[in-house]
Amino acid sequence: MDQPFPLPAPMRRALELARAAAAAGEVPIGAVVTRDGAIIGEGENRNRRDNDPTAHAEIVAIRAAAQALGDFRLTGCDLWVTLEPCPMCAGAISHARIARLYYALPDAKGGGVEHGARVFARPQCTHRPEIYGGLAETEASALLRDFFAARR
Amino acid sequence: MDQPFPLPAPMRRALELARAAAAAGEVPIGAVVTRDGAIIGEGENRNRRDNDPTAHAEIVAIRAAAQALGDFRLTGCDLWVTLEPCPMCAGAISHARIARLYYALPDAKGGGVEHGARVFARPQCTHRPEIYGGLAETEASALLRDFFAARR
Numbered sequence: 001m002d003q004p005f006p007l008p009a010p011m012r013r014a015l016e017l018a019r020a021a022a023a024a025g026e027v028p029i030g031a032v033v034t035r036d037g038a039i040i041g042e043g044e045n046r047n048r049r050d051n052d053p054t055a056h057a058e059i060v061a062i063r064a065a066a067q068a069l070g071d072f073r074l075t076g077c078d079l080w081v082t083l084e085p086c087p088m089c090a091g092a093i094s095h096a097r098i099a100r101l102y103y104a105l106p107d108a109k110g111g112g113v114e115h116g117a118r119v120f121a122r123p124q125c126t127h128r129p130e131i132y133g134g135l136a137e138t139e140a141s142a143l144l145r146d147f148f149a150a151r152r
Numbered sequence: 153m154d155q156p157f158p159l160p161a162p163m164r165r166a167l168e169l170a171r172a173a174a175a176a177g178e179v180p181i182g183a184v185v186t187r188d189g190a191i192i193g194e195g196e197n198r199n200r201r202d203n204d205p206t207a208h209a210e211i212v213a214i215r216a217a218a219q220a221l222g223d224f225r226l227t228g229c230d231l232w233v234t235l236e237p238c239p240m241c242a243g244a245i246s247h248a249r250i251a252r253l254y255y256a257l258p259d260a261k262g263g264g265v266e267h268g269a270r271v272f273a274r275p276q277c278t279h280r281p282e283i284y285g286g287l288a289e290t291e292a293s294a295l296l297r298d299f300f301a302a303r304r
Contacts (some may be wrong), residue, residue, distance in 0.1 A: 034274035047224045052215055053248035055224075059206055072199045072207075087271045088243025091264065095240060109276060112243065116276035117269040119239045124261060124268035 007136055010034050011104060014137065015064040018082045018143050023058040024049060028143045031057035031081035033065035033074060033098075040077070041065025057071065057081060058089035062096050073097045082140045084133060087112030090119035092128045101129040104140035159288055162186050162232040163256060167288065169196040169209065170234045170295050176201060180295045183209035183233035185217035185226060185250075193217025209233060210241035214248050225249045228260070238283060239264030242271035246279045248303045255280040256292035 007015075010032045017030025021044035033041035043060025047053060058081050078100040079093055084107040091112075093101055101113070112119050113131060120128040120150055155304055159167075159237035161182045169182025185193035195212025199205060210233050226294040229244055236259040243264075245253055253265070264271050265283060272280040 038221050047247075051218050051222055051224050053218055054206065054211055054215055054226045054244045055227065061261060063204055063206055066203050070203055072205045074205065086243055086247075087239050087264070087274075088241075088247060091238055091240025091243060091269075092206050095199075095238075109248055111276075112239070112269070112271075115242075116269045116274040117239060117264070119264075119269050122239075122268040124263075 003108060007139075008080070008102075009038060010078070011102060011135055013039060013042070014057075014082050015104065015139055015143070017042060018026045018140070021045045021057070022143065022147045028147045029057040029081065029083050031062050031079060033077050033079050035065075035069075035074075040068045052072075054088065056086065058085055059092055062092055066096065069099075075099070078102065079129070082136070082143070083107050084111030084113050084115065085139040086110050086126050087117040087119050089152045090117070094119065094125055097127050098129045100132065102132045102135055104134070104136035105144075106133055106137075155157075159291075160232070160254075162191060162230070163234075163254060163287055165191060165194070166209075166232045166234050167256070167291055167295070169194060170292070173197045173209070174295065175260045180299045181209040181233065181235050183213040183231060185229050185231050187217075187221075187229045193222045202238050206240065208238065209242050210237050211244055214244055216251075218248065227251070229253065231281070234288070234295070235259050236263030236265050236267065238262050238270050239269040240271070245281060246271065246277055249279050250281045252284065254284045254287055256286070256288035257296075258285055259290075 022028035041064035193216035
């Protein structure tokens with residue numbers, strides 16, 4: 001269920017990026033990294049366009065933000081993404097020292113935060129962000145549903 | 153314990169890459185992707201050099217192999233790495249459809265294959281490689297020990 005407050009601007013931007021991914025024939029997922037409220041990195045799914053199995057929206061946004069800062073640690077930065085991160089992306093979020101993780105829609109099938117591998121819940125995980133899930137479930141799930149329906 | 157057989161050439165190359173990473177001041181981990189026995193992608197840890205929190209050896213090697221093949225799926229390819237992959241890299245290995253995963257040394261602290269998140273053991277994991285761990289424990293652990301000892 002959507003939260004009873006206006007959607008924060010970074011999540012609105014992540015949803016825009018997800019729509020752009022769909023228009024390019026990619027799974028519609030978008031992500032942004034913010035620092036002090038300003039967007040410093042953006043990403044959308046680019047697996048097919050870039051021939052890159054690692055090019056999930058979160059990875060693309062994290063790499064862009066790290067380039068922008070000139071640092072491999074994004075200490076104090078937040079990540080906003082339209083779907084619960086998979087284990088790969090959850091691991092990247094931990095390595096990057098992301099402070100807060102916001103996602104629009106939980107993902108029981110592929111998620112690795114509150115489902116499956118639960119990467120941040122393991123004692124081996126040396127950095128856990130604060131986690132805010134389910135910020136825009138209706139909009140993010142409609143995007144994914146429409147994308148996969150059009151492909152059947 | 154090391155296996156009682158000569159180390160396969162791809163793992164010898166991964167250890168060379170790990171030594172190169174150490175010489176560059178990076179955590180000494182190396183990886184290669186092979187297809188039909190030939191190396192099609194190589195990687196060493198590049199976090200600091202590239203300002204990239206995702207630039208673990210496995211991710212670098214997988215991205216290079218996918219570029220070489222012009223495909224975001226490395227179906228039928230194998231990955232050789234000097235340390236048990238972390239959850240991020242295990243997730244990338246699954247997304248890339250790597251057929252066989254070989255690693256030199258298990259990693260109880262950071263590993264996500266036989267430790268911690270155990271990414272491939274989750275019912276949500278849609279592609280699991282065959283896994284061969286512990287191929288060169290003595291050599292890989294000496295590399296890591298020397299690197300961290302020199303930094304203390």
